[in-house]
Amino acid sequence: MSDVLTVPRSRRNVELALLVLALAVAVGANYLAGTGREEPFSDYFWSQALTLGLMGLFVHGILRFRAKYADPVILPVVIALNGIGLAMIHRLDLAAAVNPDFAPVAPQQVLWTAVAIGAAAILLLLLRDHRILRRFTYISLIVSAVLLLLPLTPLGLEINGARIWISVGFGTFQPGEVAKITLAIFFAGYLSTNRDLILLAGKKIGPLQFPRFRDLAPMGAAWLVSIGVLIFQRDLGSSILFFGLFMVMIYVATSRVSWVLIGLAAIGAGVFVALELFSHVALRFDSWINAFSPEVYERVPGGSHQVVQGLFGLANGGLLGTGLGGGRPDLVTYANSDMIIAALGEELGLIGVVAIVMLYMILVSRGIRAALGTKDGFGKLLACGLSFTIALQCFVVIGGITRLIPLTGLTTPFMSAGGSSLLANWLIVALILLISETARRPAPTGPMKDSFPEALGVNGKPVKKRAEREATR
């Protein structure tokens, strides 16, 4: 199945070097954010530097001992993104501190960072091999359903028209973020088990082979989840994300473009119905197309004020940016969460924000590289699905901010203020690291101790015959 050759080298020292570089960028950015107020070495500076440094080195240490062939680029990239995000949140705190009622966001986000990286570390320690997750295929489905339904229970909170939060004692939590992972596990497990069935049956019309009706059931389920999230939680962003996740996984599992076409048709119909039925979706579209018309700009709620202010911010940054602390990203509502890319674009300029997008591009590419390299279908699907989701999320967020597509309330992975998103994304990183470990680990050499068929197998599972392999290409 794998036709990618990987040189079996550990590369942990490369990771350490890159990690130091990433920390320099993240801590440096935070230092610069603080100089604007002439207090660069505040308590917050040290807590950010120490949290990122210690937790980054901690994960690095775990990888050294437990997954030494894991991809060396992923961890530094994510530390850099997380650190730049913390610096920007800190910088926005300083701007908002003029208001006496204001409570700083950054210290809480540092705490969440520690929790998220800690959770990722625990996952790395406990899981050791991602294939164990395959056992939880259907449990994952149930967990996903519970997580998605939680906000609709009395525990749920409605904020700004979307019902995607639950209150958990000390704060709020977005269960949908974690549901992204459990849904990915379910799809990966289901599709890797049933792909042969789905593939072999079905009618061929022209060049496209269409699936049997009953094999469409999981796709129908995914569609229902997406539309359900849209209708009941009024969260367009998550809805797109779930559906994109499923689409890419079913495409990778079957290699059939027909599935993608059916999926796009279904989502198109869904969006059309949503436009007709739900005013908030229609308003989103209107404030996208007519963002600069005065009545749309001034409409509250559902106006284009936020996106237009974000554009002003980006334009103010221009090519080189105003420098951290030099712009007014605080003029954009939700500058530290949904609109953090506008804030970064304003202060770091086009050059800076392109560098950030490149970091995401590297992260996604390394995740997909892990999917290519690993030998089990479950791992391929999981790594590819999760990586693609990060790309899709970046696209929806930045595309929305730059008015390429309508603005939807989604977090920017690793950067936006908000604990649930950070936690979920760090867990995704842990999973991708584990899968990359199996992708890059050298095949066992040395004397064969076990019996012949098993020795040929990969991790205890018999390998498919060559003819079968060809058939599934």
Place this chain on the structure above:
Amino acid sequence: MNQAIRSAWVVAIGMFALVLGSLTFVQFFQAESLNTDRPEWNSRQLYQDFGRQRGAILVDGRAIAQSVPSDDEFNFQRVYEEPELYAHLTGYYSLSLGSTQLEQSQSDILSGTSSSLFYDRMVRLFSGAGSEGASVELTIDPQIQRLASDLIPDGQRGSIVVMEPSTGNILAMVSKPTYDPNLVSGHDTAVIEQNAALLNEQPGLSIYSNPATQSLVAPGSVFKLIDAAAALESGRYDARSEIPNPPALEFPGIEYALPNFVTGGCASRTTADLRFALEQSCNTPFAQIALDLGEDAIQEQAAKFGFGEELSIPTQVIASTFPSDLTEPELAQSAIGQFDTRVTPLQMAMVASAIANDGQQMQPQLIKSIRAADLKLIESPQPEVLRQSVSQATADQLTDWMVNVVDNGTAAGARVPGVRVAGKTGTAEVSETGDNAWFTGFAPADDPQVAISIVMENVDIPTGQQLTSPSAKRLIEAVLNR
């Protein structure tokens, strides 16, 4: 499966490419229009401008306008020193009223965003120094400015412009009534608007413009300098030409007659040469010259002195006007600076300057130098010739006659012992209650150091005479003794 994974990767990279493209579009190609097109929605520019350490406006090395740190959200507060003395030059830099005068015209320089400061900006960017604007040093002499201001009594509306004929440098430019720009430069928009309303209630005061460059007043007899110039330049008149000097000029078919000034010395002669007509400021000879040369000739000579043209010094100077499509009585009136002839006080200083400078008119200039925040000299405007207003011969002849006006005529109050002063007075009837009293001239006549234009608006004749020529004397003494 791997092929499909590769396709997924291509789609992912495609999405990143789209996003990079749209970021580039917004931040590079669309940036300028987003930054400037909707100031009513985009308060960034405002916050940015007001949050910046704007450069100072300096007179003789001392800041008359500067930004000092403030502890509100703007970080800096604009403060004006000797605010009432310099208000009409600096203008104000106001959150809700915008900015005026030098604060407006030099905004790019003061805020440091001017393209001429690009290098300086780059150095500051890479050295990590905060952004700070350049400072603007004025040509104003603070002592002359102070004296000029003292020469206009409080409550009197008037302007004085003092400039160097050979360079165009403005040494003093004051107008009253004046105001305190600090009142409208705070950061509380409600207070600004309240103060602005109170200021605008003061009679004769407009905080939005500089009267010396942006108000048009009737010039009266000082306009006769232009008639005399037109007469000499036409070649049809010279020092020996005798022009009829009737007590009043009558027009066939209508009842109106243009009179000479009743109490003046004009009545002593029935014909006048130009020397005498200027000396006693006789109306009828000049009216006849204008009728003889025609509207276009006067119009043309006025244009050669700068009428009909806006200027930037670099604050805005509006165009002085000589009317067109005139009937004969209208032309006669216009030629003696009445009817619709209107000038800025600066315009008459420019006329005197041109005559003083051998007929060559220099571009008036308020700015001596522009220095970056590190005091490095960015720019220092060089004297610039605007045009040849009259030939050197005409200028010499006019100078002679103007000296005679001071020595023997209406501008006797401007005499300075030991100095040949050239001058011309004017009185324009503007209303029942008062006239505009003028003096314009220069000194010393053989080596002009200073050209002056003084106008006192809406005064009775004795007060007007008291506030013009004697004031010119004091200003000339001050400049020559500095």
